[in-house]
Amino acid sequence: MRFRHPDGTAVHLGYCSNVHQAEDFDGVLAQLADHAEPVRERLGVDRLGIGLWLARDVVARLTAEPGELARLKGELDARGLETVTLNAFPYAGFHRDVVKKDVYLPDWADEARLTHTLDCARVLAALLPDDAERGSVSTLPLAWRTPWSPERADTARRALDRLAAGLATIESDTGRRVRVGFEPEPGCVVETTAQAVRELRGLDPERLGVCLDACHLAVQFEEPGAALRRLGEAGLPVVKLQASCAIEAADPAAPTARTALRRLAEPRFLHQTRTAAFAGTGGEPRTPEGPTAAGFVAPEGRTAAEFVTTEVRGADDLPDALDGGLPTDTGPWRVHFHAPLHAAPEPPLRTTADHLVRVLAGLLGGPSADCDHIEVETYTWSVLPEPPTDLPGGIAAELAWARDRLTDLGLKDDR
Template sequence: MRFRHPDGTAVHLGYCSNVHQAEDLDGVLAQLATHAEPVRERLGVDRLGIGLWLARDVVRQLVAEPGELRRLRDELAARGLETVTLNAFPYAGFHREVVKKDVYLPDWADEARLSHTLDCARVLTALLPDDAERGSVSTLPLAWRTPWPADRADTARRALDRLTAGLAAIESETGRRVRVGFEPEPGCVVETTAQAVRELRGLDPERLGVCLDACHLAVQFEEPGAALRRLAEAGLPVVKLQASCAIEATDPSAPAARTALRRLAEPRFLHQTRTAAVQEVQEAQEAQETQAVQEVWEASEVRGVDDLPDALDGGLPTDTGPWRVHFHAPLHADPEPPLRTTADQLSRVLAGLLGGASADCDHIEVETYTWSVLPEPPTDLPGGIAAELAWARARLTGLGLKEEHQ
């Protein structure tokens, strides 16, 4: 799906295929037939964006076998699908029975991460629509925070210099530009926009920037306006927005809330959980005191644990403020009461990026990869994804963007 911002920028909206399980090319092609094309048909559009997650073995095959790469491009076109972005954060095995912290391996101190990311960029240049201005690839925020000694941090920084050079070489060879966005995530070396500025400032903004995940932003209790200003002032472009919602328990001590949270504490994915005292923030927001909101947010103490079961077993206080959980919740649907989502936070991120005179991001990817681990997984996954995209479409058109049709 494409939209036109009032400034003339083409804004691409799609969904991420990491919600589907496939570790080989045949599996990826089957996803397009059984999920992506039905999503497009449910939306009643003639063109749907899909942000592909391609496991490492698939990427290797596509780089080595140009005929297979053409087959993927042809299949996308035949089903009314287009790809302007790849999710290169998970490396492989994203739907194993237990993933947890393995999703952060290999990290940016490992040569394999650089090689994989550049290969993803090469693949993407062949998949980009002819009229797309550029492509994007999202990746992990350097590494999980421990262990991260100085020598590994130095190795990673040198890898980013090589990444910049590699992307420039790919553009020279293909005529197509691809930017890489590092995705701040709770628990990682870069988990907040302030840390993104600290670790990534000074990189080439034509090649590298941030992939902003709205769920992660909410879990860290970052105020969207202040976060976006911080990135802009540091010269870090938002290469891509992951349109996602976290789970919030307003009163985590309530028995009903704890029961609902227990049902989300599943074994596959890591569900980092944070708490902060936000009453003063809410009061400032209600009074529309923008400066006060920023000051209170920045002064508030965010406390957290690495997984939801740790929080439920006493790792987080229940009397200091709400809990927010890194559990990507469907954008359009309410979770089990009394839980709620941070959809209002996502709406504010969209407004901050696209509600002004200029478009500050042109790739938006709905990334709810957790459908299969919901307490009640959907019987109609294409219908659920289509409903999420319809939710996002309504927010974009409400900001003044015009949907385009072929």
């Protein structure tokens, strides 16, 4: 779907195909027929955006066989689908029985990661609609935080310079600009926007920037306004927004909350968990972008505006947190479990949908559009305690929720 921002920018909304299990070319074509086209039909739109996740073997085939790439473009067109973004974070095997930290391999100290990302950019340049201003590719935030030696960091930095040069070559060869966004994620070398500034400042802003995942931002208890200002002041563009929600337990010590959280502690994906401690400012009440938005409940007789986030503590996976790896008496827990945008989880859990709304407002609620690619990325439907029987219907409902939030901000449907 496309929308028009008041400043005239075309804003693309779609969903990410990493929710589907497809590791070969035939599987990718099948998911377009079995899922993406039905989603478009449920929404009643003529054109639907789909952010493709293509496993390494598929990307290699498409770059080696131009006829197959043309076939994929033809299938997209025939089914009323368009692609302006690729998710190149998972390399392969994203729906194995156990993925966990393997999703971060190969990392940016490995030549294979650079090769794959540039190949994805070449594929995307061929798939872009003729009237799309540019494409985007999202990738991992350099690496999982360990092991990460100075030598590996230096290798990665050199790879990013080569990435920018390679993207410039692709633009020269094809006439299509593709930007790459590094996606901060809890537990990685870059897990916050402050770390993104530290590690990525000074890169070519015309081709490299940040893929902002709203779930990850919420899990780290980063407030949208401050995070977006930090990136803007550092000259790091938000190349792409992954519209996603985390799970929050306001009282992680409550038996009902722990029971509900246990049901989310599944074996396939990594579910980093964070808690935040809050402290009184000791001064006059202020209007922070923090505790109120974080779901913080102030003590009786106080207001949330009198408190600020003082510390974020974490566990690398939800089972670790539940088994004593994270305190339950300092504040709410937030879990890296991409929850459907439109639906409430098992009580007393909630999602960070309000946080996502503020991210959207920060990027698109002002006089100018600060991001033009939005991708709903709920890849966890299959590992929900009660997986859906109608996946296209669920994805369509998420996209409808996102559409309504965009129109609330004054964007117009641009069919």
